Amino acid sequence: MEVYGEKVMDHFRNPRNVGEIEDADGIGRVGNPVCGDIMELYIKVEEGTIVDARFKTFGCGAAIATSSMVTELVKGKKIEEARRITNQAVAQALGGLPPIKMHCSVLAEEALRKALDDYLQKAA
Amino acid sequence: MDNTRKIVYLDHAATTPVDPVVKETMLPYFDEVFGNPSSLNGPGQRAREAVESAREEVASLIGARPEEIIFTSGGTESDNAALKGVALARHREGNHIVTTAVEHHAVLESCRFLEKNGFSVTYLPVDADGIVDPDDVKKALTDKTIIVSVMHANNEVGTIQPIDAIAKIVRPRGIYLHTDAVQSLGHIPVAVHELGVDLLSASGHKFYGPKGVGIIFIRKGAKFASFLHGGDQERRRRASTHNVPGIVGFAKALEIAVAGMNEEAEKITRLRDRLIAGIRERISDVRLNGHPERRLPGNVNCSIAYVEGESLLLNLDMEGIACSTGSACTSSSLEPSHVLSAMGLPPELSHGSLRFSLGRNTAAEEIDYVLAVLPSIVEKLRAISPLYKKKVKAQ
Numbered sequence: 001m002e003v004y005g006e007k008v009m010d011h012f013r014n015p016r017n018v019g020e021i022e023d024a025d026g027i028g029r030v031g032n033p034v035c036g037d038i039m040e041l042y043i044k045v046e047e048g049t050i051v052d053a054r055f056k057t058f059g060c061g062a063a064i065a066t067s068s069m070v071t072e073l074v075k076g077k078k079i080e081e082a083r084r085i086t087n088q089a090v091a092q093a094l095g096g097l098p099p100i101k102m103h104c105s106v107l108a109e110e111a112l113r114k115a116l117d118d119y120l121q122k123a124a
Numbered sequence: 125m126d127n128t129r130k131i132v133y134l135d136h137a138a139t140t141p142v143d144p145v146v147k148e149t150m151l152p153y154f155d156e157v158f159g160n161p162s163s164l165n166g167p168g169q170r171a172r173e174a175v176e177s178a179r180e181e182v183a184s185l186i187g188a189r190p191e192e193i194i195f196t197s198g199g200t201e202s203d204n205a206a207l208k209g210v211a212l213a214r215h216r217e218g219n220h221i222v223t224t225a226v227e228h229h230a231v232l233e234s235c236r237f238l239e240k241n242g243f244s245v246t247y248l249p250v251d252a253d254g255i256v257d258p259d260d261v262k263k264a265l266t267d268k269t270i271i272v273s274v275m276h277a278n279n280e281v282g283t284i285q286p287i288d289a290i291a292k293i294v295r296p297r298g299i300y301l302h303t304d305a306v307q308s309l310g311h312i313p314v315a316v317h318e319l320g321v322d323l324l325s326a327s328g329h330k331f332y333g334p335k336g337v338g339i340i341f342i343r344k345g346a347k348f349a350s351f352l353h354g355g356d357q358e359r360r361r362r363a364s365t366h367n368v369p370g371i372v373g374f375a376k377a378l379e380i381a382v383a384g385m386n387e388e389a390e391k392i393t394r395l396r397d398r399l400i401a402g403i404r405e406r407i408s409d410v411r412l413n414g415h416p417e418r419r420l421p422g423n424v425n426c427s428i429a430y431v432e433g434e435s436l437l438l439n440l441d442m443e444g445i446a447c448s449t450g451s452a453c454t455s456s457s458l459e460p461s462h463v464l465s466a467m468g469l470p471p472e473l474s475h476g477s478l479r480f481s482l483g484r485n486t487a488a489e490e491i492d493y494v495l496a497v498l499p500s501i502v503e504k505l506r507a508i509s510p511l512y513k514k515k516v517k518a519q
Contacts, residue, residue, distance in 0.1 A: 004438075009438075012435075012438065013442070015508060018507065018508050020513070029510075033470070033471050033472035033475070033511070034471045035471075036432060036451060036460065036471070036472075036475040037432075038510050038511065039510075040510045056508055056509065056510040056513060057508055057509070057510065058430065058431070058432055058472075058508075058509045058510055058511050059432050059435070060432055060433075060434035060435055060451065061434055061435055061438045063432075064435060064508065
């Protein structure tokens, strides 16, 4: 299929970090069945650093690829570094997305933000 | 993917390859018989003869008179011409149009355009199988109704509508009945008098003819306003130099399709039912969309719960299988299929729909290949899906 670039297809074909974290320190759930994308992001944090990230996603090729990429991007990052990851950064790391698929990268950013908020709330 | 591998093409409702005989028949009309049918000279007259004999052939195959056939650029033009042409010609008699929620966009968008221009449109619902109730048509009619447009067979789910029953309600009141037969012509019997329609649209590339050519049947005496003005072609109902190779190809393709229809429909129906049964056997939580029997021979449309259609489609494409989906993710609108929504499917099932449309050359081995590949794709995507997890936990 021509609509997606090589990197998107790679992450779609072999998504990284699929699954859940049983004792996650932060969970971000976004999307709904009506819009066709649901994303769940789990993070494990040790001493302010994200040591593990996993996801589950119901969605199109771009939704699965951006979910996979966001888990890769946050692993090993400090919380404040992770907060600075934008949807553009996710899309860029994938070598770009077709314009109509950019909302999928927004979903990934939102899931990350929610997971981080969830962590900070639990930690407080 | 290995480029030498044969593609399993199961998207015949989108388009079909041109039949080799059709292609051969068309070739002389590109450079040998290239005259303009409107020219009085010899080359022009030879081209005119080809167009007129194609028209006679097409007319006889659908039970119409030659003068009732107009060649167009395809299904979209024919649908536009039917709706707008009748609306314009009859606007003094009334401004009400009745259609259904499951029509092709060529009809729906024409109706929306007319709504912005002083017409009112009733969009009829369908039942869970996608069928329009003729009683609903009856109730929708007013003394302002000028045309009813109901498709013969649906492009997404293959459901065949009771056009003849609708005609019995509509036509005695002097209201025109149009049917979009783009998906049915060449695949199931289409005879304008048996259907009882005043207008009918069809397209060549859906039955192994070329793209860019279609017809509109307009019953003799029916009021119709042309919207392509210019030369005197098509009895002044559609100006524009004839697409001679396309018209010749359309007629040849229809001739071949009608001659082999019974045999072909029987073979394809058998394969269709084998695919439906196989999917149900191998995959849990699958819903067949559309009527189980009153459907096109080649149409399989199913929703696979907890997974999304575009992901399924991409995975199948990587395995060399070409099909389509009603998922929003493949459209720029981000809305799921209007057909599946009208049939009452919840959005998550519309998003997870796949359409396999079988064709003349579809082989049993290809169906078996899909059945071998699809279950593991579904399993892989369900393993990633948060919806499937919830379902497993709930049990």
